[in-house]
Amino acid sequence: MITKDLSITINGKQYRLSVGARTLLVDLLRNDLELTGTKVACDSGSCLACTVLVDGKAVKSCSILALQVDGRSVLTIEGLANGDKLHPIQESFVKNHGLACGYCTPGVIMSAKALLDENPSPTEDEVRHVISDHLCRCGAYPKIVKSVLEAAEIMRGE
Amino acid sequence: MELSAIGKRVALEDAYEKVTGKLKFAVDISLPGMLHAKVLRSPYAHAKIVNIDTRKAEALPGVRAIITHKDVPKEEWMELWLNYYGRVIDDRVRFVGDEVAAVAATSIDVAEEALSLIEVEYEELPHVFDLEEAMKPDAPQVSPYGNVREPTIVEWGDIEQGFKGADLIVEHKTRAGSQQHAPVGLNACIATWEGDKLTIWTSAQSVFEIRDVMARYLKMPMSKVRVIGLPTGGSFGLFWLNNFHFIPVFLARKAGKPVKLELTREEIFSTVKRREICMTSVKLGVKRDGTFTAIHMKHYWENGAYGFKTNPYETMSDLWVRNLKHGKFEFHGVSTNLCTAGCMRGVGDLVQDFCMEQAIDKAAEKLGMGPLEIRLKNHSRAGDPQRADVPFYQWAKLARPEKTLSSSGMDKCIKEGAKAIGWQEKWKGWGQPTEVNGSKRRAIGMAVSSHCSGQRYLGTSSVTVKVNQDGSVNLFTGAGRMGQGMETTQAQIVAEVLGVPVESIKGTHGDTEVCPWSVATVASINAHQTGVATQAAAAEAKRQVCELASKELGAKPEDIDIKKGVVFVKGHPKRSIPFADLTAKIDPETGTWPTIIASASKSIPHSPVARFYMAHFAEVEVDTDTGKVKILRYVAVHDSGRIINPSICENQVVSGVLQGCGFALGERLVFDENTGQILNPNFTDYKILKALDVPDPEVIFVEEIDPVGTFGAKGIGEGTVCPCAAALAQAIYNATGVEFNAIPFTPEIVFRALRSGVAKDADESRYHVAYLN
Numbered sequence: 018m019i020t021k022d023l024s025i026t027i028n029g030k031q032y033r034l035s036v037g038a039r040t041l042l043v044d045l046l047r048n049d050l051e052l053t054g055t056k057v058a059c060d061s062g063s064c065l066a067c068t069v070l071v072d073g074k075a076v077k078s079c080s081i082l083a084l085q086v087d088g089r090s091v092l093t094i095e096g097l098a099n100g101d102k103l104h105p106i107q108e109s110f111v112k113n114h115g116l117a118c119g120y121c122t123p124g125v126i127m128s129a130k131a132l133l134d135e136n137p138s139p140t141e142d143e144v145r146h147v148i149s150d151h152l153c154r155c156g157a158y159p160k161i162v163k164s165v166l167e168a169a170e171i172m173r174g175e
Numbered sequence: 176m177e178l179s180a181i182g183k184r185v186a187l188e189d190a191y192e193k194v195t196g197k198l199k200f201a202v203d204i205s206l207p208g209m210l211h212a213k214v215l216r217s218p219y220a221h222a223k224i225v226n227i228d229t230r231k232a233e234a235l236p237g238v239r240a241i242i243t244h245k246d247v248p249k250e251e252w253m254e255l256w257l258n259y260y261g262r263v264i265d266d267r268v269r270f271v272g273d274e275v276a277a278v279a280a281t282s283i284d285v286a287e288e289a290l291s292l293i294e295v296e297y298e299e300l301p302h303v304f305d306l307e308e309a310m311k312p313d314a315p316q317v318s319p320y321g322n323v324r325e326p327t328i329v330e331w332g333d334i335e336q337g338f339k340g341a342d343l344i345v346e347h348k349t350r351a352g353s354q355q356h357a358p359v360g361l362n363a364c365i366a367t368w369e370g371d372k373l374t375i376w377t378s379a380q381s382v383f384e385i386r387d388v389m390a391r392y393l394k395m396p397m398s399k400v401r402v403i404g405l406p407t408g409g410s411f412g413l414f415w416l417n418n419f420h421f422i423p424v425f426l427a428r429k430a431g432k433p434v435k436l437e438l439t440r441e442e443i444f445s446t447v448k449r450r451e452i453c454m455t456s457v458k459l460g461v462k463r464d465g466t467f468t469a470i471h472m473k474h475y476w477e478n479g480a481y482g483f484k485t486n487p488y489e490t491m492s493d494l495w496v497r498n499l500k501h502g503k504f505e506f507h508g509v510s511t512n513l514c515t516a517g518c519m520r521g522v523g524d525l526v527q528d529f530c531m532e533q534a535i536d537k538a539a540e541k542l543g544m545g546p547l548e549i550r551l552k553n554h555s556r557a558g559d560p561q562r563a564d565v566p567f568y569q570w571a572k573l574a575r576p577e578k579t580l581s582s583s584g585m586d587k588c589i590k591e592g593a594k595a596i597g598w599q600e601k602w603k604g605w606g607q608p609t610e611v612n613g614s615k616r617r618a619i620g621m622a623v624s625s626h627c628s629g630q631r632y633l634g635t636s637s638v639t640v641k642v643n644q645d646g647s648v649n650l651f652t653g654a655g656r657m658g659q660g661m662e663t664t665q666a667q668i669v670a671e672v673l674g675v676p677v678e679s680i681k682g683t684h685g686d687t688e689v690c691p692w693s694v695a696t697v698a699s700i701n702a703h704q705t706g707v708a709t710q711a712a713a714a715e716a717k718r719q720v721c722e723l724a725s726k727e728l729g730a731k732p733e734d735i736d737i738k739k740g741v742v743f744v745k746g747h748p749k750r751s752i753p754f755a756d757l758t759a760k761i762d763p764e765t766g767t768w769p770t771i772i773a774s775a776s777k778s779i780p781h782s783p784v785a786r787f788y789m790a791h792f793a794e795v796e797v798d799t800d801t802g803k804v805k806i807l808r809y810v811a812v813h814d815s816g817r818i819i820n821p822s823i824c825e826n827q828v829v830s831g832v833l834q835g836c837g838f839a840l841g842e843r844l845v846f847d848e849n850t851g852q853i854l855n856p857n858f859t860d861y862k863i864l865k866a867l868d869v870p871d872p873e874v875i876f877v878e879e880i881d882p883v884g885t886f887g888a889k890g891i892g893e894g895t896v897c898p899c900a901a902a903l904a905q906a907i908y909n910a911t912g913v914e915f916n917a918i919p920f921t922p923e924i925v926f927r928a929l930r931s932g933v934a935k936d937a938d939e940s941r942y943h944v945a946y947l948n
């Protein structure tokens with residue numbers, strides 16, 4: 018197996034890793050680093066359960082090679098809270114029941130984070146468009162949208 | 176009744192784990208030294224395995240164990256609800272995707288390579304995919320027990336006499352294609368043997384069923400089989416005991432190492448389980464005033480290759496019995512060479528309701544009545560007889576007491592829903608749109624349904640409550656965690672009974688070694704039925720605490736109460752002690768903290784029986800140029816008794832509406848005409864409804880307090896899918912004058928039906944093949 022030495026910042030921590038040339042980012046996270054909060058669900062790039070942030074942008078970690086994030090910064094669901102203190106988006110999802118089984122939740126929250134970092138005051142429609150790319154068979158969409166909008170308010174200090 | 180925890184929007188007990196990615200599903204579990212398994216699957220719909228040679232695969236470095244039909248027992252295993260009856264691996268394959276062999280290796284890549292080295296010689300056999308073809312005497316026989324099961328029949332009175340007394344008889348026929356549960360989570364099972372003890376880690380809704388059936392099949396004491404039930408990532412009927420669970424068990428025994436089998440999305444879609452393909456007919460006798468005189472329903476469904484269901488677990492035979500002196504409901508299960516079919520959310524009721532509702536609509540239209548009026552006249556009310564489980568008692572040779580209905584809020588569901596959607600202004604009559612704008616036609620429609628709230632005959636669950644010396648509480652049930660919120664609602668019940676904050680309760684669920692036995696989490700059982708045991712266990716814990724307090728407070732235990740974490744003498748709130756202070760007191764005699772541990776084994780009574788009810792109202796816009804049906808508004812009104820946690824229940828209803836409407840408008844497994852292989856086993860080709868496809872459903876609870884369930888609660892989760900297809904079909908009929916009596920009605924199907932200008936006949940649609948071929 019061809020490997021390459023990579024330097025990646027993951028959740029604020031610097032990693033030097035020897036990674037297989039065809040290793041997907043999601044497999045590096047889940048299998049090598051045991052960061053299993055990032056989920057796999059569809060095998061076809063269509064569910065977004067595996068969403069993480071690469072340099073602040075939401076990315077499907079199942080559709081990108083680990084090689085491609087060399088020298089870049091990756092944020093996963095495990096890196097969102099500040100110690101025991103939940104991020105306002107996480108708090109809002111807890112309070113507003115923006116989740117049921119919780120399997121799609123890490124990906125949804127990471128997409129919400131990317132959205133709110135870029136646009137602190139999204140309209141309901143903008144939130145709905147981002148969230149609608151995610152598969153949630155528990156149908157928590159109405160409460161997910163509410164959770165994101167309320168988190169946006171809190172993050173704006175309103 | 177003033178309630179402190181019940182009825183509150185308490186956050187999910189495991190929400191913190193879920194939003195931080197800490198919650199472990201089976202796919203996230205990894206054990207030291209663990210091997211990975213892959214399954215070799217049949218490329219044929221029906222074939223005999225003449226020879227299988229695994230020598231080359233065994234020689235591949237990294238391969239640790241291979242199993243074929245020669246390595247598993249000759250006996251068949253049977254899933255408790257007959258979702259499977261067959262060998263783990265047989266020398267005959269019965270559908271494309273059936274298990275032929277399995278490999279455990281040091282990596283998934285090695286296991287996959289080993290599969291390609293296994294040489295199998297097949298002798299192809301004739302196959303059958305079609306439900307009606309499979310019923311013919313000369314059809315290829317799929318099951319060793321023949322293709323056609325003995326029918327299950329629920330019957331009372333004399334239907335011929337009932338039809339004679341009718342002024343109008345309508346006959347109706349419907350069909351439905353196959354839907355997939357399509358949870359976002361993945362099925363996985365890890366098995367490990369330590370000496371003669373087996374431990375299984377798996378995401379499951381039927382934890383103790385897995386333990387019990389596995390132990391019996393392996394001829395092991397149940398005490399030596401431990402199933403650690405993990406959260407599922409949605410389930411909807413899929414994360415039960417399935418055949419794949421046995422594969423890592425046998426591989427791990429042979430390899431002497433833990434083995435993990437994780438299914439791919441394609442395997443989940445095409446080899447585990449799916450909703451059955453069915454056809455249903457209803458003959459309905461009605462008097463001029465709209466009163467029903469007789470119903471004869473015949474329901475046929477195919478179980479696929481290994482499903483063996485003879486009973487569809489329905490409540491339709493109990494839904495319209497107010498005036499009904501004569502009824503006959505027949506259920507026929509059939510085997511085919513398709514992927515195994517079995518229980519999926521709303522099993523039985525969804526597809527039968529679709530036929531029943533349309534038959535009622537036909538009768539109403541002929542009598543010049545509206546859809547609300549005819550339903551309000553006939554739906555069952557509290558005290559009416561309930562007979563759906565008669566076949567079970569007959570099969571089990573048990574005496575069955577007369578059963579009656581505990582409560583019904585159907586009347587309120589229909590009236591509240593009509594008000595919310597603006598029925599009076601929008602209903603223009605049968606086949607009449609409310610608005611026509613070019614090619615776009617708008618109309619409203621509605622349908623009702625019911626589903627069971629647990630089933631007493633499924634068994635009696637037990638629950639344990641422990642109070643620790645710091646006043647915190649541990650709750651143990653054997654229930655499955657499938658995202659339905661059971662951890663939270665059961666904790667709310669304990670908090671209410673014990674008078675402690677809900678945050679002080681921590682649940683452990685579905686570990687067979689530490690939790691008491693529970694019925695599987697099926698049939699919308701937990702709030703209504705498991706809750707009864709939780710309530711009893713919490714009451715016993717409270718009794719023990721009050722006894723402890725009686726010395727402390729100088730009062731009789733029965734005069735002591737607990738509220739908001741304070742133990743006090745009734746009527747004397749100042750004579751009190753904080754709960755945690757009481758439980759922390761060291762008994763001077765024993766020198767230890769008090770031991771407070773309470774268990775209860777309790778179920779609902781045989782009678783009255785609780786059903787939960789719903790009326791769904793849809794406003795749609797049909798584009799006659801494209802066949803697209805757009806849902807403009809959706810109102811779902813539910814009588815699930817008292818709502819323990821409104822947020823959890825709202826999510827349950829919305830989820831059901833999305834799945835039910837998704838099924839109605841497009842979700843359908845497509846089977847290859849020649850091989851029966853599922854052609855759309857992924858989320859790219861099998862579309863589920865998402866946030867932009869339907870406006871947020873408006874959810875209303877009427878809360879008819881049930882006399883049987885915990886704090887008046889009934890079930891909710893499973894039945895929420897049931898009325899969607901019928902409500903949408905009625906709305907489309909009103910918009911276009913064309914009736915759709917086969918699920919799903921995709922844009923293509925709607926477009927073609929509108930073009931042909933005639934109502935679609937259910938007989939024309941065959942859902943076992945790609946519809947447009």
